[in-house]
Every structure is written in C-alpha cells, then in structure tokens.
Amino acid sequence: MAFAHAGTATASKPGRAGMRIPYLLLLPGLLWLLLFFVLPLINLAETSTKTPIAGGETGAYEQTFRLQNYVDAFSENSAQFSRSFIYALLATVLALAISYPLAYAIAFKSGKYKNILLVLVIAPFFTSFLLRTIAWKQILGEEGPVISILRTFHLIGADTSITATALAVITGMTYNFLPFMTLPIYASLERIDPRLMEASGDLYANGLTTFRRVTFPLSMPGVVAGTLLTFIPAAGDYVNAQILGNPTTKMIGNVIDSRFFRIVDYPTAAALSFTLMAAILILITVYIRRAGTDELI
Amino acid sequence: MANHPDAAKTGDLKLSSITKSFGDFLAVDDLDLVIPKGSFFALLGPSGCGKTTTLRMIAGLEEPTSGKIYLGDTDLTDTKSYRRPVNTVFQNYALFPHLTIFENVAFGLRRRGIKEVKESVEKVLALVELAHLRDRKPTQLSGGQQQRIAVARAIVNRPALLLLDEPLGALDLKLRRQMQIELKWIQTEVGITFVHVTHDQEEAMTMADTIAVMNEGRIEQLGSPADLYENPKTAFVANFLGQSNFIKGTVESTSGADQFVNLQGTRIAIPAARNSSTHKSLLVGIRPEKFRIHNVGDATTGNKLEGGVVTDISFVGVSTQYQVEMPWKQELMIFEQNDGGAPNLRKGDAVTLSWEPHFTFALDGDEDVKSGLAGVDGE
Numbered sequence: 001m002a003f004a005h006a007g008t009a010t011a012s013k014p015g016r017a018g019m020r021i022p023y024l025l026l027l028p029g030l031l032w033l034l035l036f037f038v039l040p041l042i043n044l045a046e047t048s049t050k051t052p053i054a055g056g057e058t059g060a061y062e063q064t065f066r067l068q069n070y071v072d073a074f075s076e077n078s079a080q081f082s083r084s085f086i087y088a089l090l091a092t093v094l095a096l097a098i099s100y101p102l103a104y105a106i107a108f109k110s111g112k113y114k115n116i117l118l119v120l121v122i123a124p125f126f127t128s129f130l131l132r133t134i135a136w137k138q139i140l141g142e143e144g145p146v147i148s149i150l151r152t153f154h155l156i157g158a159d160t161s162i163t164a165t166a167l168a169v170i171t172g173m174t175y176n177f178l179p180f181m182t183l184p185i186y187a188s189l190e191r192i193d194p195r196l197m198e199a200s201g202d203l204y205a206n207g208l209t210t211f212r213r214v215t216f217p218l219s220m221p222g223v224v225a226g227t228l229l230t231f232i233p234a235a236g237d238y239v240n241a242q243i244l245g246n247p248t249t250k251m252i253g254n255v256i257d258s259r260f261f262r263i264v265d266y267p268t269a270a271a272l273s274f275t276l277m278a279a280i281l282i283l284i285t286v287y288i289r290r291a292g293t294d295e296l297i
Numbered sequence: 298m299a300n301h302p303d304a305a306k307t308g309d310l311k312l313s314s315i316t317k318s319f320g321d322f323l324a325v326d327d328l329d330l331v332i333p334k335g336s337f338f339a340l341l342g343p344s345g346c347g348k349t350t351t352l353r354m355i356a357g358l359e360e361p362t363s364g365k366i367y368l369g370d371t372d373l374t375d376t377k378s379y380r381r382p383v384n385t386v387f388q389n390y391a392l393f394p395h396l397t398i399f400e401n402v403a404f405g406l407r408r409r410g411i412k413e414v415k416e417s418v419e420k421v422l423a424l425v426e427l428a429h430l431r432d433r434k435p436t437q438l439s440g441g442q443q444q445r446i447a448v449a450r451a452i453v454n455r456p457a458l459l460l461l462d463e464p465l466g467a468l469d470l471k472l473r474r475q476m477q478i479e480l481k482w483i484q485t486e487v488g489i490t491f492v493h494v495t496h497d498q499e500e501a502m503t504m505a506d507t508i509a510v511m512n513e514g515r516i517e518q519l520g521s522p523a524d525l526y527e528n529p530k531t532a533f534v535a536n537f538l539g540q541s542n543f544i545k546g547t548v549e550s551t552s553g554a555d556q557f558v559n560l561q562g563t564r565i566a567i568p569a570a571r572n573s574s575t576h577k578s579l580l581v582g583i584r585p586e587k588f589r590i591h592n593v594g595d596a597t598t599g600n601k602l603e604g605g606v607v608t609d610i611s612f613v614g615v616s617t618q619y620q621v622e623m624p625w626k627q628e629l630m631i632f633e634q635n636d637g638g639a640p641n642l643r644k645g646d647a648v649t650l651s652w653e654p655h656f657t658f659a660l661d662g663d664e665d666v667k668s669g670l671a672g673v674d675g676e
C-alpha cells in the first residue's frame with residue numbers, strides 16, 4: 001500500500017529512454033517473482049492433480065489431471081480449514097485490540113520515548129520465530145508466571161493448564177504477529193496531520209468523536225495493512241499449533257506440513273495449499289472492498 | 298446570514314494580560330487586547346512574533362500560562378475548544394482528506410446535532426461559489442478552492458468569532474488579492490467578527506478595520522490602517538508598515554499645538570500631537586511620498602529642507618523614486634507621482650525638499666531606526 005506511488009516519480013521524465021526506466025527498475029523484482037513465485041506455483045498446480053503410480057513406491061506420482069484431489073483434500077480437512085480461519089481471525093482481532101492503543105500511544109503520547117518504544121516493538125524479531133514460540137510455551141507452562149498468577153487469584157482451578165490448548169495457540173499467534181499489526185497502524189497514525197484533530201476539536205467534536213470521525217478513518221490504511229499482515233500468515237501458520245497446541249488444535253498448515261514431509265502425499269498437500277491460497281484471496285478481496293481503503297490516499 | 302443567532306449573546310473579545318511561555322521562552326508577553334464585535338481585526342507582525350500562539354489561545358487549542366479570555370461577559374479561559382463559539386481557518390486549511398467537500402462543510406453542524414444541514418451547507422457553498430464541487434475530495438481542489446472551503450467550513454457554524462491564520466499565505470499574488478476582496482465581502486455579508494493573522498502589511502491594510510501590530514509577543518501599536526500609517530508610535534511600526542525617512546532632530550520650542558524642531562540646522566514645524574516622545578532629541582519621520590521635490594529657488598509651502606543633491610532616479614510607472622543626498626550626508630527617499638507636478642531632474646541636480654507639517658511624525662531619539670525592517674523584506 002505504501003509503495004503504490006513509487007512508480008510515478010520516474011514516469012515524468014520525457015523521452016524514449018525515460019519511458020524505459022520504470023520497466024528497467026521493475027525488472028529485478030519481476031525476475032525474482034518469476035523464479036521464486038510463479039515457477040514454483042506452476043509446479044505446485046501441476047503436482048496438485050497427480051495421482052500415485054499404481055504399484056509404484058511411496059512418493060511416486062503421475063499426472064492424471066485429477067481435479068477430484070481438491071474435493072477430497074477439502075472434505076477430509078474441512079475442520080482444520082475452518083479452525084485455521086477462526087484461530088487466525090481471533091488472533092487478528094486480539095492483535096488489533098492490543099496494537100491499536102499501543103500504536104496510538106507511541107504515535108501521539110510517547111514524546112521523547114517514541115524511538116525506544118518502536119525498538120521495543122521490533123525487539124522480538126531479533127530472536128527467531130521458533131525460539132519465541134517455545135519461550136511462549138514456557139511463559140504459559142506449569143512453572144510460568146501466567147498460570148501462577150491466574151491460580152493465585154483463583155481464576156482457574158489447580159488442575160487447569162493453558163499449554164496444549166486452543167487458547168495457547170491463539171495467544172501465541174497474537175504475540176508472534178503483534179509487530180506486523182502495530183507498525184503499519186503506527187505508520188498511518190504518525191502520518192496524520194495533528195492539525196486535522198485540532199480542526200475537528202475546533203468544529204465542536206470532543207475527543208471521542210474526533211477519534212471516531214477523523215483519527216480512526218484516517219488510520220484505516222494501517223489497520224487494513226496490519227490485519228492483512230497478521231491474518232494471512234496466521235491462517236497458514238503451523239508452528240504455533242505444533243508447539244503450543246494439541247492434536248485437536250491442528251490447523252491447515254499442520255496438515256500440509258505432515259502431508260508434504262511425513263506422508264509424502266504431495267498432490268493432497270499441493271491441493272490444500274491452493275485451496276488455502278484461494279480462500280485467503282477471496283476473503284481478502286471481500287475485506288478490502290468492505291473496508292473501502294482504496295478511497296483513502 | 299447577517300443576524301447570527303449566537304452573536305447576540307456575545308460581545309467583544311477581550312484578552313486580559315495573556316501570557317504564554319514555552320519553557321523559558323515568552324511567546325506572548327502580557328498581552329491586553331479588545332476586539333470589537335463585528336469588526337475585521339488584523340494581527341500583523343513578523344514571523345515568530347506570537348500571532349499563531351495568540352490565535353490558538355483564543356481558539357482553545359493552547360492554554361495560556363496566565364491571563365484571561367472573555368467573550369462579552371463570558372470567561373472562556375477554561376472552556377474546551379469544542380465548546381467555544383469560535384471557528385478557525387487554519388494556516389494549511391486542515392480540510393479532512395477522507396471526507397467530501399459537502400461533509401467537510403457539514404462537519405461542525407453535524408457535531409452540534411443541527412437540523413437542516415443540507416440547506417445550510419448548500420447556502421454557504423453558494424456563498425463561496427463552489428456548490429458544484431460538493432462531491433469532490435479536498436485533494437481534488439486547487440489551493441484557492443481549498444481556501445474558500447476552509448472559510449465555508451468555519452462560517453457555516455456562524456461562530457461569534459472567526460479566526461484566520463494566514464489563510465492566504467499559500468496563494469499566488471493575484472489569487473491572494475482576489476481572495477482578500479472576497480473575504481472582506483464575506484465578512485460584511487455574514488457580520489461575524491474576523492480576526493485575521495498575517496505578516497503581509499498590505500493585506501492587513503486593505504482588509505482590516507483595526508490592526509494590531511505585534512512584535513516579540515507584545516502589541517506595539519493598535520489602530521486603524523490610516524492611523525498606524527500616518528502616525529506610527531515606534532520605529533518598528535513605521536518600518537513594518539511602509540517606508541520612512543528618519544532624520545535626527547531636537548525640540549526647540551512648543552507653542553500651542555505646534556512644536557518647532559531643529560532638523561539638522563533647519564527649523565521645521567510639526568503638530569505636537571504627532572510627537573509620541575517626551576524627549577528633547579527626536580527621530581523625525583517623513584514618508585517618501587509626502588516629500589515634494591523642487592528646483593532650487595522655486596516657491597514652496599510648509600517645511601523646507603535645502604541643499605539636497607539627486608543621487609539616483611528610478612522610474613516605476615505610476616511614480617518616480619529619487620534618492621537625494623542631504624548636506625549632513627544622509628540619503629533620503631522621495632516618491633513623486635508622475636502627474637507632471639515634479640520638475641524634470643537628472644542625477645547631480647541640486648534640489649529643495651518640502652512637505653506639509655501634518656505629514657510629519659516624531660519618535661524618541663533613541664528608537665532603533667532599523668527596527669522592523671526585516672518584516673518589509675520578508676514578503
């Protein structure tokens with residue numbers, strides 16, 4: 001979204017050489033996309049309609065253009081599909097609820113601590129995703145602070161635990177994707193001219209109304225970007241469910257993972273990947289339409 | 298629109314010993330000011346003198362460090378900005394980019410839950426002649442159009458007071474002149490008190506009934522444009538509004554309404570009312586266009602200075618500007634209308650200068666002659 005205007009600056013240079021420059025600049029990116037996205041995608045599409053060679057060893061498949069693969073893949077794993085989307089949605093909503101106030105505070109109320117706070121938001125990135133998730137397991141675990149606090153206040157019984165539950169998976173994803181939500185929202189809040197809020201106050205809007213009518217609508221590009229950056233990877237995530245979940249919290253990512261690497265059932269894994277991609281694309285298209293961010297500059 | 302409903306309940310705006318400091322920097326320094334209801338009032342001053350800060354305190358966007366703000370008899374000092382019957386046209390317009398022009402203008406009305414939004418908005422859009430742009434977004438408007446929408450968005454609320462912070466600063470000269478006339482017309486039309494901030498002296502003079510000249514957080518002088526121009530009380534005001542020749546002199550005697558001053562050896566008369574100093578040593582100010590230029594020996598009236606030599610002549614269409622060097626080695630500037638009244642002169646000619654005594658003003662001899670000059674170049 002933030003890159004949308006990048007191309008126009010070079011386009012104004014007249015002359016034939018000038019006309020070619022934007023395309024030349026695009027070239028490395030296009031090549032990259034072709035090599036590491038388009039070609040694998042074609043390969044994946046091709047794999048998804050294969051069937052096992054009769055009497056062949058495991059992992060040997062031939063192309064039979066069997067579209068039924070998709071139907072089978074989906075019907076066998078519809079529970080994991082819906083779970084993926086529900087978990088991703090919950091994680092996105094939670095992340096939004098935590099990130100928006102955080103981003104707002106950093107953008108408008110942090111004064112000289114702004115940069116330190118921003119670094120703190122990104123700081124978790126300095127360790128690996130896997131490590132962070134394992135750490136999260138410790139935090140939620142039997143010896144961890146969360147359980148002991150909850151038990152002290154008798155909010156949960158002595159034999160209830162959080163690890164290996166849906167809650168652990170969802171909170172794990174929320175935590176892992178928090179910076180992806182916070183940074184775009186911060187960026188769009190930061191861009192808002194504070195005089196617009198003053199103008200709103202000048203025009204009889206109190207603080208809350210100013211937020212509802214001016215600040216929030218103007219931060220929508222950040223909210224949309226943040227929710228997409230959280231929801232998309234969350235829907236396809238399998239690390240959180242693997243480390244923090246149990247067999248009943250398996251997400252579609254876990255299924256694809258096990259089909260590819262354990263059962264070597266490439267066609268089903270490929271068909272699942274495509275179905276996931278299509279589902280996400282459809283959801284996002286509907287979402288962006290409804291959010292109406294294309295109207296915002 | 299002339300009979301504004303709220304205006305009846307309000308009155309003059311009074312700032313009483315308003316001070317604003319940022320840290321240990323005094324942006325506005327113990328300012329007292331009365332802005333009469335219904336007037337077009339200009340706050341004029343160089344960059345950084347505290348104009349915007351003053352305006353923001355009136356709007357409620359900035360809290361005074363000390364002092365009080367009254368509108369009529371109501372104390373507004375602690376009233377939140379969204380509760381004040383005051384609207385602002387911001388320096389950069391601050392139109393809401395996510396709303397249409399119509400919704401921008403309707404914003405204040407909707408917040409107050411006023412009925413007949415459509416009617417009022419259409420009326421004010423017609424007033425600024427932009428009704429056809431109601432469905433556009435602010436970014437799709439030219440600078441001048443945005444400026445008019447900013448005015449419309451404010452006056453549609455019929456505030457008791459409209460604050461304008463250099464609303465024409467971003468426009469080119471031609472458009473600015475046109476908008477000055479339009480704003481003045483709108484003000485007469487709606488009858489709201491306008492407080493107009495500018496650092497353009499010409500703008501202030503053409504638009505305002507009353508001008509307050511501000512300098513370093515204080516009001517230097519307040520008065521009608523003509524009064525400020527003809528009778529400045531400080532060198533700053535004299536220099537900030539137009540150009541002046543300052544000549545050092547000493548008071549010789551006073552008789553009734555007249556004072557006689559020794560001006561570098563020549564005795565001249567000035568009206569005592571035009572001398573804002575009580576000191577003996579004076580700075581006598583004469584605007585360049587008040588001088589008349591003569592060949593030596595020609596008959597003159599009023600005050601007279603002899604022994605000048607023309608050192609430079611430049612023709613600027615409606616007038617001719619002369620530089621004349623006086624016997625005490627001071628260069629004076631003289632503007633003469635090109636109406637055939639002035640003699641035909643060339644560089645090096647000896648001349649006599651004359652002017653009417655009531656066109657003279659006098660300041661304290663220790664005033665800084667250069668004070669306020671940056672403001673003139675600033676434009």
Ligand SMILES: Nc1ncnc2c1ncn2[C@@H]1O[C@H](COP(=O)(O)OP(=O)(O)OP(=O)(O)O)[C@@H](O)[C@H]1O
Pocket residue numbers: 319322324342343344345346347348349350351496
């Ligand atoms: N928030 C602030 N913090 C510190 N100093 C400030 C602040 N706002 C204004 N000032 C200072 O106060 C002084 C007056 O500022 P102000 O904006 O009122 O000037 P101005 O007369 O409107 O100037 P201009 O014509 O350039 O707009 C300036 O020296 C400015 O640096």
Ligand SMILES: [Mg+2]
Pocket residue numbers: 348349350388462
């Ligand atoms: Mg200003």
